[in-house]
Amino acid sequence: MKERANNLLTAKSEFGYEAAKTLIIKLGTVFNTTNVITDQKIEIDQIKKHEAYALYKQYFNKPNSKSSFEYRRYTTFLQNVEKIRQHNERYERGEETYKMGINKFADMLPEETKKVNGYRYEKKQSLLGKKNVMIMSAYHRLPEKVDWRTKGAVTPVKDQGECGSCWAFSSTGALEGQHYRRTGRLVSLSEQNLLDCSYTYGNAGCNGGLMDYAFDYIKENGGIDSESSYPYEAKEGPCRYSNRTRLSTDSGKVDLPEGDEMQLQEALANIGPISVAVDARYLSLYDRGIFTRANCSSEELDHGVLVVGYGTEEVRGKNLDYWIVKNSWGKDWGENGYFRLARNKKNMCGIASAASYPIVPKEMIMSLMD
Template identity: 55%
Template structure:
């Protein structure tokens, strides 16, 4: 009789714990939907998304459990998306196979003579960088990387920080081998701005996160360039010097991993990252060192709610992490 009672008690406790867990995950799911404005077409889709959310939740917890990881993950608005879905709509760097032959910038960056490169740089502190933006569900990262680099160079020359129009690039640079929300390349964007004679301000030509008709208006021009410069491919020391002496630099990275999708804080180093298969354009705005670990300060375009207020610190001097030094360039103003 005593054994039967003990067995019944164990079953009841297990059942209560299971129900509590179900209620907890249900409450979390409802909070996730409300927090991120998630609306699904029907119950079938919602249950599908909920399963993805729970699996992502499990992976995030597993990653954070191990202290060896120098960075942490957190659930965010991308929690109901599969990795390939996420990459398709939130990345967008498209690098032609023969791109090294096609890079037709003004030339290659040469480090200035007799300049001592500082151990740390953060161009946000000097006024070179506009607030973090959000590309939303449009593969226009290349446009945000381009405007960020151009905004920095215009500030360097004029002392005025002007937010430039990504939508202008999305809508108008198709003839320069960009493809709007389906992807593009900062170098092509710089070529468009040079040939077009300018780019409109964000205020006059706001972002829509979709392909639209070109509406460039020269009277709303906020900036221009005369071409672009490449930084030596794969050379992190050269990239460091360029960032220190020029300003924010456009780069491409491999952003195809879930660890980046849910990055929260810390110095990011993904062992599976490729240094050649690049699919996302971002902006290097500085660099530094923390507890002996070198890092790049990188501005992303997934909103200020992602990462470290919209930024990520990526490992520096660790074999060109995620290809950050593979495709650097900046516009000439």
């Protein structure tokens, strides 16, 4: 990333080296984070706005589009820059618990942003009460913090691209974690396999789906292929699953009690990474910190993600509990592809409204490895 930023500064542009250097400085440092506006205040009014947008597009490899869309993206970019500026000023005054930053979503139109949020909660609601819901044992003392990344149970952050396949990434993440717990081996599983092959179970490829449906498909199909044998394409295609390259499987799934954060915490501590869904309408410009927002819904869920841990951080003299959540928007978003979400804050963003995980008997996995 540092090399990329240096190349951007030294490249000749239509507004020259000094102007480009000024734009980089004004838009914020890019050397320590892939998100642009972070530590520095935005003074975009002091430079030509179209030059700022040109630099933004160059940095994030944004192609030119039709004039009508280009203007809408340009105005969206300027509106988001102002939104970020105002939000981060509130953060500096201690009124917010997270920072916002310019990233690849900063000029995306609402319909484009919505497209990448492919969780279909309305389908989940119709199934509530019909699934295997596990009530965990009576609450007992749990670890103060958990992070399955440090245990080796979480694969690197992936990128779903412009496809509403978040549900597939959440599903593979949960199964990858269970596979690790049963075998001690971390494997990367194929989201494309789920995208192409689970239509008859209720999923709709890039148009959305449910993690529970994915777990059902894997069970009935007898397995899921490896990422390397069935790589991600960010679009639907014909089903190309092969028993010869299947790498893991499950025997069913468990849904946690709706809205119960304590049950989610206990499952996370004792079971492993958990598939969840959240209201992601306000997440796109997140940069770092503990996300909390009063009007983030616990019912209007639209994005499947993976909870991999929890902890507590002192924020301005107060302890703030949080969840560690793996996203599928690439490593150049948020905290290296992750975000932290306020915990024990009335089920913030619906983090515990639709939590589930696959059941993976050890003998079943070991039979695949023979």
